[in-house]
Amino acid sequence: MNLTKNGNGNGGLGQVRDRLSLDPLRDAWAGAPAAVRWIVYGLLIIGGLLLPSESIGSFMAPSGVDWPGMLSTQIAIYVLLAIGLNVVVGMAGLLDLGYVAFYAVGAYTMAIFATKYHWTFWESLVLAIAFSALAGVILGAPTLRLRGDYLAIVTLGFGEIVKRTANNSDYVNGPRGVQGIPHPPSLSEWEILGVQPLKYGLLDARPYYYLLLLFIIVSIIFVKRLERSRVGRAWASIREDEDAAELMGVPTFKFKLAAFAIGAAIGGSGGVVYASQQTSITPLNFEFIVSALILAGVVLGGSGNLPGVMLGAALLAWLPERFRELKDYRMLIFGAALVVMMIFRPEGLWPSRQRKAELAEGTGGMGSLGAEVAVPEHDGPGPVETREEGK
Template sequence: MTRESRKYWLTLVIGLAWFLLLLWPLLGINDDGTLSFAPAFAVWIRVAVVVSILAVIYFAKKQGWLDPVLNPAGKAAEEVRKVLAAPPLWIYILIGAALALAFPWFTSRYAQDIAISVLIYISLGLGLNVVVGLCGLLDLGYIAFYGVGAYTYALLSIHYGFPFWVALPFAATFAAIAGCFIGYPTLRMRGDYLAIVTLGFGEIIRIVLNNWMSLTNGPNGLLGIDAPAVLIPDFSDGFSLEVFFLKNLGYLYYVALGLAIFSIVGVYRLNFSRIGRAWEAIREDETAAELMGVNTFRFKLLAYAMGAVFGGLAGAFFAARMRFVSPESFTFIESALVLSMVVLGGMGSIPGIMLGALALIALPEVFREFELYRMLAFGGVMTLMMLFRPAGLIPAKRMGKRSDDED
């Protein structure tokens, strides 16, 4: 056994031992204060077996022992990729659109509910992608714009009777204004300082929503929000237009799908515009971009505002779907979840963020029977992703690398 291989297996043993030390307090301390080792060891041994098998496979691949099997498989996979790349892109878009439109007709209410959540988080992830992925500004308070959009529609619907479609532009506008208020004080900051300040502003907005009793009803939330509605013709007594509320999950799915498609097209157009190029220049090297004539102050503020617009639209739909909003829906953990989608899928990559939202929202529901172990598996998968695929599931095609990143 070589020195490198001994180091590899020693690292694996130390990692498994450390995992056992972390797992035992979670499962070994009972409610009555007694201690037990069997539950934690039962879970640990299963994880250890799976990790050991994966480690053996990885080590064998690294040593070249699997080349007789992997080389033909790699050639076959390359042929499959060539066949899939032959048709034009619009064919895949049409197939995806047809499947998305037909989804509610062949699925249960539970699947539709999960699909609506995925579509909401796709809009949120794409909005945060404008700030983090395109402009390179780490925003840990993004969920505040989601809350502003939700409360804007809730207040307009309850107090002024605004329909959902009329209130959408107001939700986007107020979210953009909130984005400017949050973004303006942070424009001179970078790195960790920027993250801390945006986190603070996000918590400030949540606390304001929680304590402004006369406007937001505080922690009790707002109830009685109208669902989205459309006008349909009625010929029962002549011709008239009747208001039809979209309360069914199948109808709400199509509304969420429309908002997600709008977000995808909007972020795509922004990405491949002059504004998108300026954001990318700021992301790669802000000082160089400013020296080349890019107004970094204006474009960074615009990134906050445009990203907040998509968050506000998603928030308005969230309020219309739930018909109830409260500050507990807009905590920091939601911002962390959306940021995880962007990082997991690939910063700056629209297909990657869609895949990241699907992975973080739908997959935990698939493994719901594992209950508490779901988040444990989620943390492990995120760790492995950052180790072996740090650029994300589907990395962006235009993504530079700074010199300090290489160091």
């Protein structure tokens, strides 16, 4: 088969990717007036508030499944965790395979202080965020001198250490976990359209979804402001070439440590809401597969681009549940869809232009992974050049 080479140097696949490009929409958004942007933001928030309605759930959830419950316990949680992991992986270029550990720290902090010391939900939330950030610092301080796959192995081990520690500790009841975790205190009996968004209990999952939506909005604002600041520019320089960033005077260790702490804090906040909604947690809730799925959502959506990351995480949480009637075949079909996705859009569903450029240069779209990566551009009869990241 004769595939002509296009401007991207990728032949037929490159032509398909060009047709799927979101660049025209991105250009239109970049040139949109501020008023138009605020209107779009407002409409997105209104859409998020209306998402748990029964009319939407009738086709978004399989028959007999509680759609608001699916939103709060899976989709919104995954989106919040993906925003936090994107700080580490997408913005700073650090591969973290143990992100579930920070999720667990937040959940167990909530469980311990609410059941043993009778702290309120909001007091436990602040402490859980602080403890999760501290856990990120504790993990990062001795390990962030490592790079690539070595760092990935250490973070994977940290996630297993947290789970094993909880499983073998009598203080948190070992494998039985912690039960009787209180719900957040209801703030009001106020009702709108048949919903009491500030009344937390066991029967209605919608208030927990609205709480997670608030956390997601706050996290988005915080992360976007960081991205446009000196911190965000430092993360971008570290992701693209850490050695060059150091030579230019960027204190790389300090900024990598900040990325771990901020990402961990966001993950810990998700753990708090999860524990308070479920009222009981066990170490089995924090398996490695959670870290793998969140990372897959970040890469699938477009590492480094917040809308893409959120889209990828939401799809990854929603699709297997939506097609649950297919039983075991749903995971086979889902895996095949991911493979097709990586063939035609390896940069993700909604990548940023900067990340697409990094992928085209051979960095893999996820910062330095400590391995040699083939350069896609190659002309002439000579061998394909490779370059080792960081050199």
